[in-house]
Amino acid sequence: MPQSAGISIGYLAERTGLAVSAIRYYEAQGLVEPWRNAGGQRRFHRADIRRMSFIMIAQQFGFSLPEIRGFLRSLPGGRTPTKDDWARISEDFRSHLDQRIETLVKLRDNLDGCIGCGCLSLPNCKLYNPEDRAAQKGQGPRYLMGDRPETEAEAENAP
Amino acid sequence: MPQSAGISIGYLAERTGLAVSAIRYYEAQGLVEPWRNAGGQRRFHRADIRRMSFIMIAQQFGFSLPEIRGFLRSLPGGRTPTKDDWARISEDFRSHLDQRIETLVKLRDNLDGCIGCGCLSLPNCKLYNPEDRAAQKGQGPRYLMGDRPETEAEAENAP
DNA sequence: GTAATTCCTAAACCTAACTTTAGCTCAAGC
DNA sequence: GCTTGAGCTAAAGTTAGGTTTAGGAATTAC
Numbered sequence: 285m286p287q288s289a290g291i292s293i294g295y296l297a298e299r300t301g302l303a304v305s306a307i308r309y310y311e312a313q314g315l316v317e318p319w320r321n322a323g324g325q326r327r328f329h330r331a332d333i334r335r336m337s338f339i340m341i342a343q344q345f346g347f348s349l350p351e352i353r354g355f356l357r358s359l360p361g362g363r364t365p366t367k368d369d370w371a372r373i374s375e376d377f378r379s380h381l382d383q384r385i386e387t388l389v390k391l392r393d394n395l396d397g398c399i400g401c402g403c404l405s406l407p408n409c410k411l412y413n414p415e416d417r418a419a420q421k422g423q424g425p426r427y428l429m430g431d432r433p434e435t436e437a438e439a440e441n442a443p
Numbered sequence: 444m445p446q447s448a449g450i451s452i453g454y455l456a457e458r459t460g461l462a463v464s465a466i467r468y469y470e471a472q473g474l475v476e477p478w479r480n481a482g483g484q485r486r487f488h489r490a491d492i493r494r495m496s497f498i499m500i501a502q503q504f505g506f507s508l509p510e511i512r513g514f515l516r517s518l519p520g521g522r523t524p525t526k527d528d529w530a531r532i533s534e535d536f537r538s539h540l541d542q543r544i545e546t547l548v549k550l551r552d553n554l555d556g557c558i559g560c561g562c563l564s565l566p567n568c569k570l571y572n573p574e575d576r577a578a579q580k581g582q583g584p585r586y587l588m589g590d591r592p593e594t595e596a597e598a599e600n601a602p
Numbered sequence: 603g604t605a606a607t608t609c610c611t612a613a614a615c616c617t618a619a620c621t622t623t624a625g626c627t628c629a630a631g632c
Numbered sequence: 633g634c635t636t637g638a639g640c641t642a643a644a645g646t647t648a649g650g651t652t653t654a655g656g657a658a659t660t661a662c
Binding site for chain 1: 618619620621622627628629
């Protein structure tokens with residue numbers, strides 16, 4: 285087991301459950317910056333165990349690696365984040381998470397409404413309603429339930 | 444505009460906001476089964492407008508295309524799903540969705556606890572706690588916050 | 603009847619987040 | 633001191649969910 289001169293990639297992998305290849309990938313993405321020993325092998329700070337954990341948690345929260353890199357830039361290199369460091373980052377986490385939860389709950393509520401309305405065939409279905417298009421996450425124009433200038437009624441009557 | 448002999452892929456795209464290429468991709472994935480006209484062009488049922496919408500909604504709910512294909516298999520081909528068809532599918536949606544929301548809320552609550560505890564450095568942090576590993580979505584064994592057989596205390600004391 | 607659209611297929615390309623492979627070097631144990 | 637495991641790099645492969653491109657063929661509009 286490595287002692288004072290930093291830890292090996294294998295040990296870091298063992299402690300975090302990450303694959304060695306994943307850690308090297310994170311380095312390539314600028315999420316961690318190990319130094320090299322005399323033989324050219326990576327050496328990590330012990331604090332990088334937490335750094336890796338932070339990455340895994342942030343991923344669960346739905347952040348991309350570039351976003352996480354942004355967070356990490358505001359973290360001090362080489363040491364454990366303090367309460368203040370973490371509190372700062374938590375704000376971002378919170379709002380992002382709240383938004384995702386809200387979207388899902390809204391979607392679920394609409395689904396509930398649809399069970400009672402015979403859904404997918406009635407223009408008053410909420411999943412069908414234009415005002416809920418805001419819930420979309422995609423980039424292009426996507427119209428749910430085929431709702432367009434032409435009404436469904438028209439469409440149905442044109443066999 | 445197509446009349447009695449089914450609708451074209453372009454019209455379906457226009458009505459749903461999907462790209463033509465996406466619709467062809469969905470066909471390749473077995474999510475829709477158009478027939479062909481004399482000239483070899485795809486013709487869709489008008490009900491496929493809703494079928495596409497169903498796919499888009501299910502995607503927003505976080506389902507993968509194979510999962511959605513599963514849902515669609517229980518739908519009647521060629522006609523608008525009835526209230527009963529939809530109710531049957533809604534059950535599945537509900538439970539999946541509830542589970543996803545629960546996971547996120549749990550994660551958020553843990554985050555809240557961490558803001559107060561100085562997180563990422565205390566063994567009593569909930570994000571750090573083994574019992575919350577269940578919240579993981581990945582496939583491999585991943586240990587959050589470096590929690591393994593060896594305790595953090597030990598690790599910290601071995602510089 | 604001809605020009606402009608739309609549609610066709612197959613194959614290549616794209617992004618994210620990694621893993622796998624190949625061929626080679628380093629470090630550790632006995 | 634030698635064998636074995638751990639580490640190295642570069643490049644290619646993987647999965648999901650598509651888009652883009654190339655080169656034709658069918659439809660539609662006038």
